[in-house]
Amino acid sequence: MAQCQTESHLAAPAKQNNLKLHEHTNKITTAYFPTTKNPPPPHTSGNPISAFDSPTTHMTRNPDSEPEARKPTRTGMRLIVPLQGIVQGRGGLLLGSLIPCALVYFFQVYLKRHRSSNPQSPSTSAENLPELHRSSSRANLLTRGSIGRVHVSARASSIAKPNDSPYYIGLDRVREDPYDEMNNPNGIIQLGLSENRLSLDLIEEWLSRNLSGSMLAEGGDDLNIRGIATYQPSDGLMELKVAMAGFMTEVMGRTVSFNPSSVVLTSGATSALEILSFCLADQGNAFLVPTPYYPGFDRDMRWRTGVELIPVHCRSCDDFTLSIKALDQAFNQARKRGQKVRGVLISNPSNPVGNLLSRVMLYDLLDFARERNIHIISDEIFAGSTHGNEEFVSMAEILNSEDSDRDRVHIIYGLSKDFSLPGFRVGVIYSFNENVLAASRKLTRFASVSTPTQRLVVSMLSDTQFTQEYMKTNRERIKTMHDLFVEGLRELGIESAKSSACLYCFVDMSRFISPYNEKGELELWDKLLNIAKINVTPGSACHCIEPGWFRCCYTTLNEKEIPLVIERIRKVVETCKLSG
């Protein structure tokens, strides 16, 4: 049965066709039993409980620290209405009797779990968000009748939920108790934010040399406000597109020449990714994403688009490299479920592992995409932050000769990581597909780069001598920090995943967790946060299928702080039971 496609942009929420059973049971079971790779029929005991154990994966780059009370009664209504349909015997005797019993049991368990945590499991292959796609009319039944509060959309309801994920809790704790060498030496050291603070001094120097410390890069003494104040093309000034294309060419090794006309500028890579998601997929469609992946993808690709992410698990025994076989399996399973896969989303260099995709893998990926006639989104935002000997290869590079497949490849870039300017909100969509470019350009009206910022960035990026020196020095500094950190961990007997890039490493602490599962991982995370006083990102937040891995960013530290961090880790792991 073909998946119900939503009508253009004016439609009811997408119907979930993950379990091909009676419509009513379908609705309830998809609400409470997130699909797994082999979805069990609802009248077996399946174990839905584990699905609700894990923390939410609503990771944003910017945590919000305002707690809000949940309203558990809302879920009650959502169950009762469809249950009536069952009870009215539409499902037949077997379904009509067995299922309500099973459901009442699971309903109680669900309510209990749902109150305290957000139901998302990293091990499900299809993210089923009960909040996002549920027919909003059920939520309305409640909001209308009982409280009389004014309604907010289903999309808003899910986003407004309190942040109970370790990612946010950690960032909040750092904010409350930040480490400071002088004033707060026992504070929490931040290793959970993928920011690069190593080379900002170089940019500061450049600013004082070239602009005398001014923010406004006008040139001359004429502060021509008119030039930057008025309406500009929403997809960016041509000068910035030219400068950015040149910068990308430089950063990615000069093996491919980026064309300014294929550059679309957006207010940050977050916006770029969302715009691409809107362009390439309809509500209810899906992207395959290798795990572990950047927690922000769940927000960027899904929140407002209604698109889903299907994790494709990679394992440490393979150095977390992607297997085409696994991609293929995931694709086929999605197809069997009636879920339309529109593309593959990769990050290269990858977040959180920090490894690079090989040239061979990129070619294989392209073959895979061609055979299935789907897109590839390659998030290459860390392309310039390599520190190893491995060469970074952009998707753009392998396309030079493969003209016919250019239409399916889209690259994301930005200045937040390589150039340390996350606050300026400068992101890039680079596509070879004219139609995608045309649609994206129009969508940038919702996410444009501020013109004074564009002007400033143009002058910085146009100074190619500066950018080359900057990239070279920056890489050296990242390498120094990386080597120091990895070596320090190694002295504790802790290994990290092989990585040649990025601002962090993916560390294996699985020996120290007990039990060997997500619960154990979170317990260790908690100890690291509250006893060792360091904030790191647990692998479960990145949908990693193996428990015990943690992403540790070291580019927010200085060299002196590394031994301190290692020492703190040592104290904690020494007290941990070694499992297995």
Place this chain on the structure above:
Amino acid sequence: MAIEIEKPTVGLSKVAVSDTHGEDSPYFAGWKAYDEDPYDELCNPSGVIQMGLAENQVSFDLLEQYLEKHSEATNWGNRTSGFRDNALFQDYHGLQTFRKAMACFMEQIRGGRAKFNPNRVVITAGATAANELLTFILADPGDALLIPTPYYPGFDRDLRWRTGVKIVPVHCDSSNNFEITPQALEAAYNEAESMNIKVRGVLITNPSNPLGATIKRSTLEEILEFVTSKNIHLVSDEIYSGSTFSGEEFVSVAEVLEAQNYKDSERVHIVYSLSKDLGLPGFRVGTIYSYNDKVVTTARRMSSFTLISSQTQQLLASMLLDETFTANYIKTNRERLKKRYQMIIDGLRNSGIECLKGNAGLFCWMNLSPLLEEPTKESELILWKSMLHEVKLNISPGSSCHCSDPGWFRVCFANMSEQTLQVALTRIHDFMDRRKAMKTSN
């Protein structure tokens, strides 16, 4: 002959291929004509004059003067960490000083008659993003917002394209100066209900685009009563609030709420931006001010997709907190806009053309219905085309604003010099003379 097997092209989404972006409408067609043949005083004196773009260029000198005198506003700050902190700042709460500055500025515009709490200010890259974001939050796909006509043509795209939300128009007409009535609101609501569409809110623009007039206090109170009785939201786009010709006539919904002690205020949200009042559309500075905590939290998180550059926030924060500057700017800007408005009204009147009595905005609402062959949309478009190709003026036809009375046009006057405006008025005068001559000779 070989038959070519067409390779399947990789598909795009419905959003990507839909035409809800509306760029094929006359509103944008006129812009294209202008782009191809733009007026220039020296180089192209017979080119198309752009009167379809609501941009404020009358007060740039004030901004330039300020920036020249206050170099500390354009520096990263004396602290060594000024640039560094700013470059790393990507918190979706926005810079505290910037939010305070926006709240203060909004208070000043309203003559202190309403208070704004900086913690309720959510930043977005422009009012376009703010309106879309609110729509995502307040309505589900398939739901509707009620919008009084005539309305800003961009709403069709901004509020509907990606959100999947519908617009149901609330019909207003010239019989009562296009004022919004409770009957019209009720009729629109019922129309939506009859189509099984859930109405989630009313969106008003105050001062109105394209009317160029403020909404009366009594009307605002009626609208508030209406949304309260239906338990729906009210979005008040007050983007032109600083562009009123006098300080007293504009009443913000914030003032009405304050007068009733913020009862039922959780359904009200205000959109603001610096694109019109300050003439800084390129800066992409928009805000949502909501009286609803959940909306504030959600909007803040969603604003991750549309944050204002930290550099821009820093730059504007000190400028907007300088009350001497802002008081003078607001006052001078108002005077200049009023002068422009008077100039165009007088010029049009001399040509025998009347406009709706306006008191705000960067445009006037011109009545050319007496010139129509027939009182239809088609006649209006024919007239619009002759204005574009014969008179060489790009003005916005009322039909693109969903106006139910044909023959009305929005004419912008603040995006050009006084000389250019004079040229435009002369062209209109000549055009009207020619028509009179044609009529008498027939």
